[in-house]
């Protein structure tokens with residue numbers, strides 16, 4: 001075996017090439033690795049915030065529509081990723097050329113890193129508060145070391161087992177939390193019919209739906225996980241692992257728990273911090289464990305994807321191939337610095353803008369996968385040989401950047417800002433489909449001519 005082959009054989013993440021058949025995972029293992037993403041305090045807080053702003057019923061309608069939309073879109077995306085074995089970085093080369101793929105990888109790794117920072121901060125906060133004498137800097141260091149250490153085993157090695165064991169702990173823990181809150185504060189009669197002061201607008205469900213479009217980065221997460229699924233398991237994964245049941249668990253179950261807890265536990269304002277401190281007060285050590293189980297599950301995905309996409313980004317830009325251990329440690333250091341620098345409001349702003357690029361990416365990706373035009377003109381060809389991939393693919397880049405620009409402009413006009421994400425998605429899809437009709441062959445397969 002040559003050194004190169006050995007390297008490839010030990011590269012369990014297949015960051016530079018499609019996952020071969022022997023790198024695919026048994027279906028329950030992949031399901032358990034992926035279902036880590038269904039638990040986050042963030043999902044509870046968003047649902048509770050939507051219920052406060054728009055009324056519980058409207059929030060729940062928006063959430064159910066969100067579950068359906070996410071389930072359907074990710075069913076399509078996961079089938080394609082399993083069929084081709086590609087990840088976001090490799091697929092983006094087809095859509096946008098080398099240059100565009102670098103930008104997509106940068107946006108993806110930065111988004112996963114920012115989420116790792118937010119989710120990790122909540123863990124550090126609750127640990128520091130519970131211990132009474134552990135400083136935030138020490139608690140943050142523990143969270144980062146723990147988070148980075150977990151991903152060294154790779155998705156295929158042990159994250160599936162870790163997250164599989166913790167899934168029932170999370171579900172039962174949340175049910176116990178609701179039970180304890182009812183016992184302590186009483187059942188919140190009327191929580192389902194609650195409306196904001198002054199009544200809710202008839203478009204409240206749409207506001208909720210659009211808010212959830214802000215986390216469409218889950219479509220990118222799906223792409224990078226689904227490629228580890230066997231082709232023979234495609235139906236199971238598209239319908240269950242990445243489909244509606246997963247999002248019912250992620251948005252609906254967490255959402256109902258969040259709305260219920262928010263209507264019982266007295267908090268100052270509503271935030272991840274207020275919810276976790278409320279849980280700590282209600283459940284003591286049990287609350288600390290519940291928050292750590294919930295957050296460390298989703299952070300395995302955040303740290304893992306931040307690391308592999310950072311590795312791939314640095315390789316593309318500098319030509320340096322880092323080992324996963326080095327990339328993971330660097331991500332840990334950056335995450336620690338960001339948490340300690342207290343730059344959360346800037347990170348939130350960055351996430352809002354990155355979210356627009358992510359929605360546009362999904363629009364282009366979905367159109368590419370579903371387009372009859374691409375199928376007919378290029379026979380569904382996926383070119384991965386770098387020698388034949390152009391630096392720029394005008395078709396993908398115009399659709400992606402045009403849609404993102406539309407989204408950013410719309411987002412900054414208060415009267416129509418609610419339409420930012422839907423307009424971005426539609427624009428990306430339509431412009432890419434039209435572009436495919438006039439695209440030159442060499443935009444997809446350069447230097448063949």
Ligand SMILES: Nc1nc2[nH]cnc2c(=O)[nH]1
Nearest residue numbers: 042115119215218298302
């Ligand atoms: N993928 C992902 N999406 C999120 N949305 C809010 N928090 C998170 C997170 O930690 N990961």
